[in-house]
Amino acid sequence: MSSPAPVSPVPIETEAVVPAHPQLFGHPRPLYTLFFAELWERFSYYGMRALLTFYMVAPVAKGGMGLPDNKAALIYGTYTMSVYMLSIPGGMIADNILGSRMAVLIGGIIIAAGHFSMAVPGDFTFYLGLLLIVLGTGLLKPNISAMVGQLYRPGDSRRDAGFSIFYMGINLGAFIAPLATGFLAQHSKFKELLTGWGFNPVHSWHWGFAAAGVGMVLGLVVFAVFGRGLKEVGPAPAAAPGAWRKPLLTLVGTLALWGIVKLSDTAGFTWIRYLFILVPVALMVWFGFSRQEDVRRLGAIFFFFIGAFVFWALFEQAGSSLNFFARDFVDAPFHFTLFQSANPMFILIYAPLFAMLWPALERRGVNPSIPRKFAIALIGAGLGFLVLATAINATPDGAKVFWVFLGLTYMLHTMSELCLSPIGLSMVTKLAATREVGLAMGGWFLSTAMANYLAGLIAAVASGGGEHGAQSSVAQYAATFMQLWWLALVIGGAFFLFAPLMNRLMHGVK
Secondary structure (H helix, E strand, O other), X not given: OOOOOOOOOOOOOOOOOOOOOOEEOOEEOHHHXXXXXXXXXXXXXXXXXXXXXXXXXXXXXXXXXXXXXXXXXXXXXXXXXXXXXXXXXXXXXXXXXXXXXXXXXXXXXXXXXXXXXXXXXXXHHHHHHHHHXXXXXXXXXXXXXXXXXXXXXXXXXXXXXXHHHHHHHHHHHHHHHHHHHHHHHHOHHHHHHHHHHXXXXXXXXXXXXXXXXXXXXXXXXXXXXXXXXXXXXXXXXXXXXXXXXXXXXXXXXXXXXXXXXXXXXXXXXXXXXXXXXXXHHHHHHHHHXXXXXXXXXXXXXXXXXXXXXXXXXXXXXXXXXXXXXXXXXXEXXXXXXXXXXXXXXXXXXXXXXXXXXXXXXXXOOOOOOHHHHHHHXXXXXXXXXXXXXXXXXXXXOOOOEEHHXXXXXXXXXXXXHHHHHHHHXXXXXXXXXXXXXXXXXXXXXXXXXXXHHHHHHHHHHHXXXXXXXXXXXXXXXXXXXXXXXXXHHHHHHHHHHHHHHHHXXXXXXX
């Protein structure tokens, strides 16, 4: 790479100067409006997600779709990939036409419509609901995160802590959601109530989906009623001739990319999957050689996109293979669906500690750089799978794995998540130019999208050995989890190795 410019004594953050906001608990007051709005939006998302794979694999006689585990895992991976992939045109639409605030509002309305569509029994309404949630989340998700970054002035050391607080809102909603929607969808007490009310208890799944829609409506109410302080954050850009062209081209390109990804599922085209890593690596190197500082920063962003891609592919096993593993091979004194609340529960415990940890380490001059935080996150996620694989191998044949080991895996994954996700969101808003924040945030979620697709492929192998309709053995899970450990160790080690180089490309941004 060409020699980077000297590191500036003050980070050069190319973002707009934001208006002063009243402060509450050391942060801009509008942060807490976004906190509660995102809490209810995530309630809707994770409330539905907690039911999604179980609904697809449940027998038709019990109100489900009767799909095999591995096919449900592939549908789940495609759905979650699509949710994040649409963040790219969603960010572009906000940057050029709507502004972040209006994009969040419209996106939320579409999401609510999707959940209520899924509340109506039937395959058509099910897939229509998934499509609407994909479209709405593409508008909402990148832009509400961009609004958090726009609350802080350049060089404000509170930004990482602010994103950690915002992340607590996400996970408070995610913690409550499976408890509420799971009770409505499958608990015997609620089914008895439905019978008494004259409803068919077989369709209780759809009451859980409806509850997710109610959660999204509550999020919209919070955003609209208490969002006065956000009127100057993420406003619509000045009208310009042809402003629709870039969003339209981005949408067409995103749909083309979606088609290419799905083509990689076809025999003879599976080689395309290697491009998911090779292309970001090539872009990282290409931008890294630039003589322009802001372009070299793009090289650093693509480096982090690669780390996020690997991390989320591991982490998102929570919604698929770890779900099925808990159902079939874990001995727990509670219903296995409660494991879906483990990650957000640990977030609520550890997020405040991490929010205090980073500033404390900064004051002592020992705060790990962003690349090293990514390395810690990757290795920590792999360690969670190592614990689980070791527990499987140590469990006698015919016995189920003690539930504490799966709980420990979720705890390690959560601590790793706190080293990467809020830090990554903050990093994008620091490194991207003002006019490109929404698009860059969309790129961040694109890496998450591709990771979710890979997570679906991994889960299909773990839960069915890659064969349609096959049921996996506990040995198959152990082998897959061990492979994930080695993958995380290698990629995480590379992040430690290249951390000094990436720090130079970031030009003082911390």
